[in-house]
Amino acid sequence: MFTGLSAFPLTPLRDDRVDEQAFTGLVERLATTEVDSITALGSTGSYAYLTPVERARVAQLAVEHAGSTPVFVGVGGLRTSHVLAHVDAAAEAGAAGVLLAPMTYQALTADDVFELFRTVTEHTALPVIVYDNPGTTHFTFSTDLYARIGALPGIASVKIPGVPRDPEEARAHVSAIRAVLPAHVTIGVSGDAFGAAGLNAGCxxxxxxxxxxxPDPMLTITRAAQHGRPAEAVAESERLAPLWHLFTEFGGSLRVTAALAEHLGLVPERSLPLPIQGLSAEQRARVVAVIEELALA
Amino acid sequence: MFTGLSAFPLTPLRDDRVDEQAFTGLVERLATTEVDSITALGSTGSYAYLTPVERARVAQLAVEHAGSTPVFVGVGGLRTSHVLAHVDAAAEAGAAGVLLAPMTYQALTADDVFELFRTVTEHTALPVIVYDNPGTTHFTFSTDLYARIGALPGIASVKIPGVPRDPEEARAHVSAIRAVLPAHVTIGVSGDAFGAAGLNAGCxxxxxxxxxxxPDPMLTITRAAQHGRPAEAVAESERLAPLWHLFTEFGGSLRVTAALAEHLGLVPERSLPLPIQGLSAEQRARVVAVIEELALA
Structure with missing residues (x-):
């Protein structure tokens, strides 16, 4: 289940409240494609900004509207007891797994993070995805920590940041992580510009x-990589280079993805949680130009 | 009011609940010294880990037990609407001011942070302390942003991170910030190892x-610096060097301060919010040795 393409919908806000209609629309749209899973309340789903009540509701809506597509739910939080409450809410909603990033305010040690994962895996029967996202958590996993956490019963997958550009290096990088994980723990790449490279490298x-x-171009990449057509995956990813460039230029994928969804009418204007204002008018015009150039609409 | 020594009490937990008795004991202890203000729910007060209900209660207890000492309350949060709710709770508790750090999960732009402070200062009549703490927020203020935010009505003070070691450089650094702020906005240094240097440099x-x-050694430093005895402030700070070294070695002041308070019996064992486990037994023994060496008990 923790293989293929897992799509992360936004959790759009309207006037500082979750726009449930827009959110379920995004989920239904994904469920009608062939994505392998939907991960609600990822970083893209603004989990860190939502109240426990909002998060429980979003998890519930995601499962209700995903049809037969498995739904994973982000359960990160700054305090262990809050994480456990999010896990319980995800379980109650019918999630197929949970995604856990070690959020930080005070920097965490490797032992702190290990104990967090140990506590969560002891608490729940749901499979756990280890969410390594140093750009938002400012916590860096070592390969040794992957090994310690990966050995916990209940760990299903490790979501790693981007891989090296060079295919040989990428393969060596993924192999080194694979070597320390049990065989049942999958490795998933993130950082959208690295999807093709990561899958081709063995993720x-x-x-x-x-x-x-x-989802469509990302499915093209995923299926090509999965079915032994690495060059096709790379070609589609390279076609999308103008989009990846915007991610780099505008400080990550979130603001660009929100602007994209707003332009496509999938979510309301200014859909991100304040204080995140989203892109400027000038930046949005650049996003629209890329949407047209790449025929993403 | 935003001058002199502002003391940041821990918010100790016991079995994952705020230990109200221990917290009020810390506040009362500070109120009986001559600290100029108490800042509840700073980073040291674990504001980022507590629920809105816990934070409102801690603010209330701090004001109730601080006697005539003014109490500032940390109101940071990841979402603007949550920050405003914390501000309202602080006002209701009777806080004399609020301390606002731009917490991040997704990185914020300067405009995002400016709008956050604009929204808060428009929302409340309470004076606002700008909390620049890149070690926890991962947001870096520019001098230009200090200027833009400092010009907002309602801004009372800017809490800056440590200053350069060299006294000349420190003075130039503080002067450069002073130059862009209105005269009524004070500058406060943080990073405990930099207290003497910061005050001597004009904070x-x-x-x-x-x-x-x-509080006592910190009051010695503060009064010496305030009363034109900079060498005395430096000497006391240098006497405390073994403590500052532990802060560096053990990843910041929080875990060391908690271990110190735990050893002194001021707060329960394991008083920090999980997943922060606090120091190991070996590290605690080092803290105890420094307590004894410096006669901090």
Whole structure:
């Protein structure tokens, strides 16, 4: 289940409240494609900004509207007891797994993070995806920590940040992680610009942010990589280079993905949680130009 | 009011609940010293880990037990609407001011942070302390942003991170910030090892983490610097060097301060919010040795 394309929908806000209609629309849209799973309340789903009540509701809506597509739910939080409450809410909603990033305010040690995962895996029967996202958590996993956490019963997958550009290096990087994980633990790449490279390097899954809004090109990449056509995956990813460039230029995928979804009418204007204002008018015009250039609409 | 020594008490937990008795004990202890203000729910007060209900209660207890000492309350949060709710709770508790750090999960732009402060200062009549703490927020203020935010009505003070070691450089650094701020906006240094250097370099205040647990040496430093005896301030700070070294070695002041308070019996064992486990037994023994060496008990 923790393989292939996992699509991360936005959790759009309207006037500081979750726009449930827009959210379920995104989920239904994904469920009608062939994505392998939907991850609600990922970083792209703004989990860190939502109240426990909002998160429980979003998890519930995601499962209700995903049809037969498995739904994973982000359960990260700054305090262990809050994480456990999010896990319980995800379980009650019918999630097929949970995604856990070690959020930080005070920096965490490797032992702190290990104990967090140990506590969560002891608490729940749900499979757990280890969410390594140093750009937002400012916590860096070592390969040794992957090994310690990967050995916990209940760990299903590790979501790693981007892989090296060079295919040889990428393969060596993924192999080094694979070597320390039990065979049943899958490895998923994230950082959308690295999807093709990660899958071609041997990752089992692609946890894709923008794929939650425009799944089709990401499915093209995923299926090509899965079915032994690495060059085709790379070609499609290279075609999308103008989009990846915007991610780099505008400080990550979130603001660009939100602008994209807003332009496509999938979510309301200014759908991100304040204080995140989203892109400027000028930046949005650049996004629209790329949407047209790449025929993403 | 935003001058001199502002002491930051811990918010101790016991079995994952705020230990109200221990917290009020810390506040009362500070109120009986001559600290100029108490800042509840700073980073040292674990504001980022507590629920809105816990934070409102802690703010209330701080004001109730601080006697005539003004109480500032940390109101940071990841979402603007949550920050406003914390501000309202602080006002209701009777806080004399609020301390606002731009917490991040997704990185914020300067405009995002400016709008956050604009929204808060428009929302409340309480004076606002700008909390620049890149170690926890991963947001870096520019001098230009200090200027833009400092010009907002309602901004009372800017809490800056440590200053350069060299006294000349420190003075130039503080002067450069002073130059862009209105005259009524004070500058307070933080990073406990930099208290003496910051005050001697012209800072009006010292926002001190460890001073919330052991105020006396920090008051010695503050009064010496305030009363034209900079060498005395430096000497006392240098005497405390073994403590500052532990902060560096053990990843910041929080875990060391908590271990110190735990050893002194001021707060229960394991008083930090999980997943922060606090120091190991070996590290605690080092803290105890420094307590004895410096006669901090």
């Amino acid at each position: 089992d899954a692609w946890y894709t942010a923008v794929g939650g809004t425009i | 009006d205040a010292w926002y001190t983490a460890v001073g919330g647990t052991i």
